[in-house]
Amino acid sequence: MAPVTNGRALFAAVPIGYPVVDQTIVYDNTQTIDLANAPLNGGFLVKVLVLSVDPYMRGRMREPDIPSYMPPFALGKPLASGGIGVVLRSELAGVEVGSHIRGIVPHQEYFIAPNLEGLELIERDARLPWSVYVGAAGMPGETAYMAWKEYSKAKKGEIVFVTTGAGPVGSLVIQIAKQDGLKVIASAGSDDKVAFMEGIGADVAFNYKTTDVRAVLKKEGPIDIYWDNVGGDTLDAAMEHANMFARFIECGQISGYNDNPQPMKNPLLIVAKCLTFNGFLVGFLRPKHKEAFRAEVVPKIADGSFHYTEDIVRGIDKVGHALLGVLKGTNTGKAVVVVADE
Amino acid sequence: MAPVTNGRALFAAVPIGYPVVDQTIVYDNTQTIDLANAPLNGGFLVKVLVLSVDPYMRGRMREPDIPSYMPPFALGKPLASGGIGVVLRSELAGVEVGSHIRGIVPHQEYFIAPNLEGLELIERDARLPWSVYVGAAGMPGETAYMAWKEYSKAKKGEIVFVTTGAGPVGSLVIQIAKQDGLKVIASAGSDDKVAFMEGIGADVAFNYKTTDVRAVLKKEGPIDIYWDNVGGDTLDAAMEHANMFARFIECGQISGYNDNPQPMKNPLLIVAKCLTFNGFLVGFLRPKHKEAFRAEVVPKIADGSFHYTEDIVRGIDKVGHALLGVLKGTNTGKAVVVVADE
Numbered sequence: 001m002a003p004v005t006n007g008r009a010l011f012a013a014v015p016i017g018y019p020v021v022d023q024t025i026v027y028d029n030t031q032t033i034d035l036a037n038a039p040l041n042g043g044f045l046v047k048v049l050v051l052s053v054d055p056y057m058r059g060r061m062r063e064p065d066i067p068s069y070m071p072p073f074a075l076g077k078p079l080a081s082g083g084i085g086v087v088l089r090s091e092l093a094g095v096e097v098g099s100h101i102r103g104i105v106p107h108q109e110y111f112i113a114p115n116l117e118g119l120e121l122i123e124r125d126a127r128l129p130w131s132v133y134v135g136a137a138g139m140p141g142e143t144a145y146m147a148w149k150e151y152s153k154a155k156k157g158e159i160v161f162v163t164t165g166a167g168p169v170g171s172l173v174i175q176i177a178k179q180d181g182l183k184v185i186a187s188a189g190s191d192d193k194v195a196f197m198e199g200i201g202a203d204v205a206f207n208y209k210t211t212d213v214r215a216v217l218k219k220e221g222p223i224d225i226y227w228d229n230v231g232g233d234t235l236d237a238a239m240e241h242a243n244m245f246a247r248f249i250e251c252g253q254i255s256g257y258n259d260n261p262q263p264m265k266n267p268l269l270i271v272a273k274c275l276t277f278n279g280f281l282v283g284f285l286r287p288k289h290k291e292a293f294r295a296e297v298v299p300k301i302a303d304g305s306f307h308y309t310e311d312i313v314r315g316i317d318k319v320g321h322a323l324l325g326v327l328k329g330t331n332t333g334k335a336v337v338v339v340a341d342e
Numbered sequence: 343m344a345p346v347t348n349g350r351a352l353f354a355a356v357p358i359g360y361p362v363v364d365q366t367i368v369y370d371n372t373q374t375i376d377l378a379n380a381p382l383n384g385g386f387l388v389k390v391l392v393l394s395v396d397p398y399m400r401g402r403m404r405e406p407d408i409p410s411y412m413p414p415f416a417l418g419k420p421l422a423s424g425g426i427g428v429v430l431r432s433e434l435a436g437v438e439v440g441s442h443i444r445g446i447v448p449h450q451e452y453f454i455a456p457n458l459e460g461l462e463l464i465e466r467d468a469r470l471p472w473s474v475y476v477g478a479a480g481m482p483g484e485t486a487y488m489a490w491k492e493y494s495k496a497k498k499g500e501i502v503f504v505t506t507g508a509g510p511v512g513s514l515v516i517q518i519a520k521q522d523g524l525k526v527i528a529s530a531g532s533d534d535k536v537a538f539m540e541g542i543g544a545d546v547a548f549n550y551k552t553t554d555v556r557a558v559l560k561k562e563g564p565i566d567i568y569w570d571n572v573g574g575d576t577l578d579a580a581m582e583h584a585n586m587f588a589r590f591i592e593c594g595q596i597s598g599y600n601d602n603p604q605p606m607k608n609p610l611l612i613v614a615k616c617l618t619f620n621g622f623l624v625g626f627l628r629p630k631h632k633e634a635f636r637a638e639v640v641p642k643i644a645d646g647s648f649h650y651t652e653d654i655v656r657g658i659d660k661v662g663h664a665l666l667g668v669l670k671g672t673n674t675g676k677a678v679v680v681v682a683d684e
Contacts, residue, residue, distance in 0.1 A: 047500075059614075069586070069614045086521070231609060245626075256610045264606035267573060268598045270621035272401075272411045277590075277619035279612035 003032035008318035009107035011073040014063055017258050018327060025079065025320035033110050035088060043114040044090035048105060049342065052082035052134035053322040053335040058257045069281060078106040079319065082134045084122070085111075086342055092116070100124065102133060109318055109339055127302045133245065135334035136308035137298045139166035139282060145293050146285040148176050151249050151278040156181035158224035161217065161238055165202060166193035168308065168334035169251060172297075173227050174202050175306050181202060185220050187213065187234070189329045196332075200307045217241035231255045232262035239269045250279040258327060287334065309333030351449035352657035353415040353660035356405055359602070360669060367402065367421065367662035375452050377430060385456040386432035390447060391684065394424035394476035395664040395677040397596050409625060421449040421661065424476045426464070428684055432668050434458070443464065444475060448660055451681060468476040469644045477676035478650035479640045482510035483626060485593060489636050493591050498523035500566035503559065503580055506542060508535035510650065510676035511593060514639075515569050516544050517648050527562050529555065530574070531671045538674075542649045550576065559583035573597045574604035581611045592621040596669070613676040651675030 008028045015024040059072045061222040083105035104120035160177045165186030177184050178201040186202040197205035203221045214237045222243040231253025249321040256262045311331040316339045325331035350370045359365040425447035445461035501661040502519045506512040507528030519526050520543040528544040539547035546562045556579050564585040573595025598604045642648040647675045655664050658681045667673035
C-alpha cells in the first residue's frame with residue numbers, strides 16, 4: 001500500500017490577540033505515512049477520528065519561556081487536544097486492533113503512540129457518536145459535573161448564575177443545577193443560544209450582548225453560586241450582586257485569554273461578603289469523581305435526559321477556523337473537528 | 343451623688359478618604375449621667391474600661407444608604423466597637439454588680455444596657471490585663487486562630503506569607519503557623535515591626551516600604567498560603583508568586599478601606615493556579631471555634647508562649663487619633679483605648 005497523506009494542524013507562530021488562520025495555525029499536507037509498514041517499535045498506530053477544540057488551547061499558544069499550568073505548544077509542531085482514535089496496528093499487549101483510545105492527541109490524521117501514557121482505552125455507548133466523548137461525555141462534561149460536586153455546596157432553592165450557558169460546560173451546569181433544585185440564570189452571546197438555554201431548563205436566560213447583566217442580576221438575584229467561564233466585567237457584576245457566602249466556581253475567564261487580561265474591580269467584596277473562590281483544572285478532580293461521572297452522567301446523556309449541542313466541522317484543515325470560532329463565541333455548541341470516519 | 347460627665351466619641355461626619363480628628367470623629371463632653379439614680383428599666387449600668395480600635399471601623403463610617411456587611415454608624419451618635427466594661431448597678435437577674443461584660447459597646451464612658459444582647463459576661467485570667475481581651479485574647483486573636491483552622495489547610499513544611507505581621511491578627515498568625523511547622527514570610531511597614539516579627543519567629547521578615555515584595559517572594563517562595571490584610575499590589579504579588587493550589591485567606595484589604603478600592607490585576611491566575619480564596623467575617627466562625635480558642639490560645643497568651651504587643655492610649659478623647667493611627671499604620675501593636683481603670 002502506498003504511503004498516504006498525513007495532514008496536520010501546526011502551531012506556526014505565537015499570535016498577538018486572536019489566532020490567525022493560515023498564519024498562527026497552519027494546515028500542512030506535506031507529510032506522508034505508510035500505514036502498512038511504518039515501524040511501531042512496540043507501540044501502536046492510531047487513526048484520529050475526532051478532535052476537541054477548546055478555549056484553553058489559546059493559553060498553550062504562547063512563547064515557550066512563559067510558565068503556566070500547561071506546557072506551551074512547540075512551534076512548528078502539531079497542536080494537541082482531547083481526541084479519539086481507532087487503533088490500526090499494534091505491537092503493544094492489551095491494545096487490540098480496532099479498539100479505541102481517548103486522550104490528548106496530536107492534531108494529525110495518524111500518529112504512532114509508544115505506549116498508553118496520557119491515553120485510555122474507551123468504549124462507546126451505541127446510542128452516542130464518538131464526538132460526544134470529547135464533549136458532554138468527555139472533558140467538558142467532566143468539568144461541569146466534577147467542579148459542581150466539589151465546590152458548589154448547592155442547596156435547593158438557591159440561585160446560580162451560569163455564563164456561556166450554551167457551551168458544552170455551561171449547558172451541563174444548567175441541567176445539573178436544575179436537577180438539584182436551583183433557580184438558574186444563564187447568559188450567552190446570541191438569541192439562538194438563549195433559546196437553547198431556555199430549552200434545557202434555565203429559568204432566566206439572556207443575551208449579554210443586548211441585555212444589561214447588572215439589570216438581570218438585580219432583578220433575579222442575589223446569586224448564591226457563580227459559574228465563571230468569562231471573567232472581566234461579568235465577574236465584577238456577579239460579585240456586586242452576590243449574596244453573603246456565595247461560591248464562585250472559577251472554571252475559566254475567556255475575556256482574558258487573548259492577551260487582554262481583565263482586572264477584578266473590587267476584590268474587597270470577597271471579604272465583605274465572605275465569598276469563596278475556587279479555581280480548578282479538571283485533571284485534578286478526575287481521580288475523585290471519574291466513576292461517579294460515568295455512572296451518573298453518561299447514561300443520562302445517552303437516554304436523552306441531559307441535552308447537548310455540537311458544532312461539528314469535518315476535516316483537520318478546519319482546526320484553525322474552529323478554534324477562532326470558540327474564542328470569539330461565534331460557534332454554537334461543543335466544537336468538534338471530525339477528522340475521519342471509521 | 344451629683345451627675346458626672348459622660349464623655350463620648352461621636353461620628354460627626356462621613357470622611358472622604360481618611361477620617362479627620364475633630365471633624366469626622368469628635369470628642370463630646372456635654373452629656374452627664376447620674377450614676378446612682380439613672381433609671382435602668384430592668385437593665386444594667388456599665389462603666390467602660392477598654393475599647394478596641396480596629397481597621398474595619400472605617401467601613402462603618404459611610405453614608406447610611408450604602409449597604410455593607412455591618413450597619414453604618416449613625417451620624418451624631420457615638421462610634422461603637424469591641425469593648426469591656428464593669429457593671430456598676432443592675433436590675434437584670436444573672437448580671438451582678440462588679441461582673442464584667444464584653445461585646446460591641448458604644449464609645450462613651452458609661453452606658454445602660456437593656457439586656458445581654460450582643461454582650462457576654464467574661465472572666466479574666468489574673469495574669470492578663472483587660473486590654474488583652476479585646477486583642478490577642480479577643481476578636482483579633484479569634485480572627486487569626488479561627489480562620490487559620492478553617493481555611494489554611496496548612497501542612498508542615500509549606501510556606502505562608504503574612505501581611506501586617508506585627509498587628510494583632512498577623513502576629514498571632516505568624517506564631518500559629520510556626521507552631522504548625524511552616525516557613526513564615528512576614529511583612530510590615532517599619533523596621534521596629536520587622537524586628538518584632540523576627541522576635542516571634544518569622545523566618546523572613548521585611549519592611550514593605552523599603553523592600554520589594556516581589557523580590558522577597560521570588561527568592562523565598564512560591565507561597566502555599568497567603569494571609570491577606572492589605573489587598574492591592576501586595577495581593578497581586580502574592581498571586582504571581584503563589585504555588586499551585588495555594589490558599590488565600592482574605593481577612594482584610596486595608597489598602598482599599600479609605601475610598602480607594604484597589605483592583606486585582608490578574609484574576610485569571612485563580613484558574614491557572616487552582617487558587618482558593620476565602621473571605622470571612624470572624625463572627626460567622628465563632629460558634630464553631632470559640633471553645634477551642636479559649637482552651638488552646640488564651641492559656642498560651644497568659645503563660646507567655648504566644649507574644650503580643652499593645653499600643654495603648656488613655657482617655658476616650660483619643661479614639662479619633664487611635665483610629666487614624668490604625669488606618670495609616672503608624673501604631674505598633676494592638677490599638678486599645680483605656681477609658682478608665684476599675
